[in-house]
Amino acid sequence: MIELITATQLDYFDNLYIEMKGDAVERDDYIVAETKRGFEMLRVVKSNYRVPKDNIVEPDGRFVRLATDEDVKAFDKNDGMARESLSFCKEAVVEEKLDMQLVNAKYTLDRKKLIFNFTADERVDFRNLVRILANRFKTRIELRQIGVRDEAKYLGGIGPCGRAHCCSTFLGDFVPVSIQMAKNQDLSLSPTKISGACGRLMCCLNYEDEYYEDAREQMPDVGQTIDTPDGRAVVIGMNILDLVVKVKYKDDYIREYHCDELNAVGEV
Structure with a gap:
């Protein structure tokens, strides 16, 4: 299995796809793959490794090929177009008086889909907005409502530790974090001390919780x-x-x- 990342979204691929193509994939290589979001260019963050039987997951897509110079150019062009699309969409949201905050926009590599991520306190009826965007950009439009933790993951930033947010760098799926973890570590329960940029409990509270639980049993x-x-x-x-x-x-x-x-x- 190999592990890849795009926009801090981790995807897993069965090595069978790569072996069928006869390509050797290493860390930091870029590949083109067909995922549930469409055709994307992804960066490999972990090359082939064995997975315990209990940890096997369904592949997130199909390996297509190692990325070429043309793919990189297309990706860069799409990124610029997505930024322009985001500006247009923000104006449309204001005109439609929708209570939603756009986070980012992204084209698939083949430009057959334009994806907008947004946050909102409640469900939003954006059907008319989709029609406006589809008419403007002449492609399939997908609007995804995400949570505040996902928003911080996409936007990135620096945590109180002085390092880049875990969710924006290496953390794949979010894990449950509870106030009991802060209590186990004898930390201040002040929200400003144990909350991340997203306003939720910091993910890193989970990292050493097992050690602290074991230590407390001895004390x-x-x-x-x-x-x-x-x-x-x-x-x-x-x-x-x-x-x-x-x-x-x-x-x-x-x-x-x-x-x-x-x-x-x-x-x-």
Whole structure:
């Protein structure tokens, strides 16, 4: 299986398609493929690799060929035309008084379809808009309503970590993220601290959640009275990442212990 990307949309292709063509596909190669969206030029982000039986998914399309110089030129031309189409569509949305915000526009490589992505709080009746666009551009028009996370994925940007948004670079499908993950990591629950550019919980909260869940099982709760190498004390804080517990004794003496030290006491 090979993994490819276009506009931050991950697609997966069975290696059989490539083997039938006799092409060797490597990372960062560009190919032309027929997907559910139409004919597209895609960039390979992961070359051939074995997939566990339980993780096998249906191919997202059909490999056609390695991209040629003509394909690259067509892609660049289509990109410029799509920008002009987006400007026209924005004006049409205002004239039609539709409550929707356009995100981007894209032509398929063969220019048989023009796709507009937009966000909206509610369902939008855009049938008349489609007629206006089809009459203007003389091609098949597709309007797709996407969510705020998808919008951030398409637009890109820099996160609070100083790096490009995960969803715009390497993240394929969105994974569920819950407030419990922030609690597990002892993070501030302020929305401004744990929310991404999309306004939803940051995807990266999921990355280390499994580690923090396992670590919490090894550590006592804050307020719990425990036995330490120096006697009994009350837990007043912890550093989950380093597996360090901060305790306070009756004489107000405060000390830190690694979980291994506390477990050794419990084994005696």
